[in-house]
Amino acid sequence: MSASSFALLGTGAYVPERVMTNEDMAKVVDTSDDWIFSRTGIKERRIAAEDEQTSDMATAAAKVALEDARLTPDQIDLLIVATLTPDLPMPSTACIVQAKLGLPHRAACFDVSAACSGFVYALDTAWAMLQSGRYRHALVIGAEKLSTVLDWSDRTTCVLFGDAAGAVVIGPTPEGSKAEIVGTKLYSEGENTELLWIPGGGSAHPAPGPDVPPRFMQMKGREVFKFAVREMEDAARDILEQCGVSADEVDCVVPHQANLRIIDSIAKFLKLPSDRFFVNLELYGNTSAASIPLAIDEARRSGRIKDGSLSLLVAFGAGLTYGSALVRW
Numbered sequence: 001m002s003a004s005s006f007a008l009l010g011t012g013a014y015v016p017e018r019v020m021t022n023e024d025m026a027k028v029v030d031t032s033d034d035w036i037f038s039r040t041g042i043k044e045r046r047i048a049a050e051d052e053q054t055s056d057m058a059t060a061a062a063k064v065a066l067e068d069a070r071l072t073p074d075q076i077d078l079l080i081v082a083t084l085t086p087d088l089p090m091p092s093t094a095c096i097v098q099a100k101l102g103l104p105h106r107a108a109c110f111d112v113s114a115a116c117s118g119f120v121y122a123l124d125t126a127w128a129m130l131q132s133g134r135y136r137h138a139l140v141i142g143a144e145k146l147s148t149v150l151d152w153s154d155r156t157t158c159v160l161f162g163d164a165a166g167a168v169v170i171g172p173t174p175e176g177s178k179a180e181i182v183g184t185k186l187y188s189e190g191e192n193t194e195l196l197w198i199p200g201g202g203s204a205h206p207a208p209g210p211d212v213p214p215r216f217m218q219m220k221g222r223e224v225f226k227f228a229v230r231e232m233e234d235a236a237r238d239i240l241e242q243c244g245v246s247a248d249e250v251d252c253v254v255p256h257q258a259n260l261r262i263i264d265s266i267a268k269f270l271k272l273p274s275d276r277f278f279v280n281l282e283l284y285g286n287t288s289a290a291s292i293p294l295a296i297d298e299a300r301r302s303g304r305i306k307d308g309s310l311s312l313l314v315a316f317g318a319g320l321t322y323g324s325a326l327v328r329w
């Protein structure tokens with residue numbers, strides 16, 4: 001049975017207990033609160049406990065989203081986890097989350113790998129699968145334990161990231177509601193792989209050793225910054241054009257939470273006041289695939305996103321990948 005439109009029926013988020021401030025960071029690498037805050041807008045981030053895995057954070061966020069959507073696990077027949085920090089190389093984190101949540105055996109569960117754009121990629125994928133008529137309710141989760149892939153001696157990367165999870169439940173638009181996913185758009189530029197990557201640990205360089213590159217994140221920050229501004233602007237403009245919506249009609253833009261200066265330049269490009277943007281990176285840093293679902297959950301709970309609001313989601317990340325989505329609540 002195919003529904004005519006699908007909506008985000010519930011949202012949830014989870015952040016680990018441990019707060020690591022910029023002052024704490026300055027005890028680990030040669031940096032300062034002033035440098036980090038003035039260049040990025042970040043004040044603190046959360047760090048998961050050693051025994052707290054990506055799947056645990058994903059499961060916690062998903063439970064809140066299910067409750068918010070007033071659905072039980074047995075009603076979910078599709079689960080997608082976007083992550084660049086899976087619990088294990090195999091099986092998928094989604095299968096581990098399936099067991100932890102007690103989802104039915106008939107559910108389709110898999111991971112999506114699109115780094116910080118992962119949530120938008122997973123949202124697009126889930127929406128297409130629901131539209132096919134073969135699935136009814138999807139859980140889409142972005143979850144990361146980035147603290148495990150950071151080089152804690154590299155001040156150019158470790159100060160930027162944090163651990164978290166966010167989740168949404170997608171299903172048929174309830175009767176009488178105008179809520180719906182209006183559109184999505186995905187892009188990638190594979191020739192820029194080495195601007196932001198984890199060079200070791202995969203099949204190209206499986207074992208640690210003297211000639212093997214590290215399995216930690218490396219980034220050419222300035223180049224990624226320029227890419228992020230240019231491509232997030234494109235992704236925002238394209239989705240608005242595709243859906244026949246003007247920027248002014250958007251009530252709340254929820255951008256990937258990487259850097260306040262990147263977000264400010266998108267606000268200028270769209271000619272929207274900065275208060276039209278939801279920003280929480282001050283508290284969590286960049287949580288990659290978790291960043292947008294964590295932000296939309298906070299935006300809903302704080303009343304920034306209300307029923308009937310139109311939200312623009314826009315992301316970029318390693319790949320390089322980028323993408324956007326328009327959502328009516």
Ligand code: UT7
Binds near residue numbers: 036219
């Ligand atoms: O989800 C995608 C993730 N990636 C991103 O979002 C990254 C996008 N890029 C950025 O956000 C910015 O490029 C950064 C925040 C990473 C860096 O800001 P920047 O203004 O581009 O700084 P920079 O890399 O040009 O570095 C300026 C200076 C350098 O010193 P010198 O060479 O001028 O003496 C760096 O060594 O700042 C130094 N520096 C630091 N100083 C204190 C770099 N990192 C730090 C640090 N603390 N943490």
